[in-house]
Amino acid sequence: MAIVIDGKALAAKVKASVAEEAKSLTRQPGLAVILVGNNPASRTYVTSKEKDCQECGFLSFEHKLPEETREDELLGLIAQLNEDPKVDGILVQMPLPRQLDEQKVIHAIAPEKDVDGFHPVNVGRLVIGEPAFLPCTPAGVMEMFKAYEIPIRGKHCVVLGRSNIVGKPMSSLLLQQDGTVTTCHSKTPNMAEITRQADILVSAVGKRNLVTADMVKEGAVVIDVAMNRNDAGKLCGDVDYPEVAKKASYITPVPGGVGPMTRAILMKNILTAAKMHQGV
Numbered sequence: 001m002a003i004v005i006d007g008k009a010l011a012a013k014v015k016a017s018v019a020e021e022a023k024s025l026t027r028q029p030g031l032a033v034i035l036v037g038n039n040p041a042s043r044t045y046v047t048s049k050e051k052d053c054q055e056c057g058f059l060s061f062e063h064k065l066p067e068e069t070r071e072d073e074l075l076g077l078i079a080q081l082n083e084d085p086k087v088d089g090i091l092v093q094m095p096l097p098r099q100l101d102e103q104k105v106i107h108a109i110a111p112e113k114d115v116d117g118f119h120p121v122n123v124g125r126l127v128i129g130e131p132a133f134l135p136c137t138p139a140g141v142m143e144m145f146k147a148y149e150i151p152i153r154g155k156h157c158v159v160l161g162r163s164n165i166v167g168k169p170m171s172s173l174l175l176q177q178d179g180t181v182t183t184c185h186s187k188t189p190n191m192a193e194i195t196r197q198a199d200i201l202v203s204a205v206g207k208r209n210l211v212t213a214d215m216v217k218e219g220a221v222v223i224d225v226a227m228n229r230n231d232a233g234k235l236c237g238d239v240d241y242p243e244v245a246k247k248a249s250y251i252t253p254v255p256g257g258v259g260p261m262t263r264a265i266l267m268k269n270i271l272t273a274a275k276m277h278q279g280v
């Protein structure tokens with residue numbers, strides 16, 4: 001039976017240490033959150049991030065914009081926040097309404113305030129191994145490996161999914177820690193054959209029961225990044241948890257696994273930004 005990686009407990013620890021360190025700063029760290037439109041999931045995420053800021057002793061500034069916001073209006077607000085000394089981090093909650101080009105919006109955020117780690121400058125720095133703001137979800141997964149002393153070097157790491165937010169940076173971070181990395185995606189014909197070779201399997205697809213026990217090697221580490229809903233509306237991941245847990249050495253639950261870590265790393269990134277801006 002697998003050891004269950006307790007993301008909730010680990011996230012609480014990370015946030016407590018961030019809050020402690022924030023006390024020593026001369027100015028409170030500040031996060032500007034931009035929420036465009038009425039996506040209910042986005043509303044929930046933004047509220048959670050604001051609550052985390054409060055817990056860590058940070059200021060949060062919410063900018064709620066209507067669904068029909070024009071691109072120049074949003075870019076204007078970002079330009080203003082880029083110059084605002086009270087704002088250490090800028091987060092534009094994704095997805096954005098159709099008329100707004102997400103990539104263009106990400107480009108507009110000053111890289112030194114890009115606490116999501118989505119700006120091409122930070123993506124590039126990550127890939128070449130320079131200090132960068134790391135995207136919160138994959139950085140949270142790496143923090144789990146560290147906390148549970150799960151070695152990466154020389155291990156076959158298989159990442160399911162290649163999104164800019166999770167899959168691609170996850171593969172980069174594992175490679176940087178000397179993993180042998182395979183990235184699978186929707187055009188991969190023989191996924192199960194590859195996943196069965198994984199020492200570490202990270203699933204970030206968003207498809208319930210995608211990862212079944214026959215796809216997992218005995219003793220593998222299984223990390224479930226997805227947030228799906230089952231027919232009863234309950235939160236679940238990509239992994240058939242009860243069956244896979246019997247074979248894995250470590251496994252993350254959904255909820256209570258990667259999700260809380262994502263939020264904790266955001267707080268860590270905001271602290272890093274604030275320290276940088278204060279010259280600490």
Ligand code: GUN
Nearest residue numbers: 091092093094095116136
């Ligand atoms: N939407 C889903 N995940 C994220 C995230 O990590 N950051 C932002 N800004 N939007 C998201």
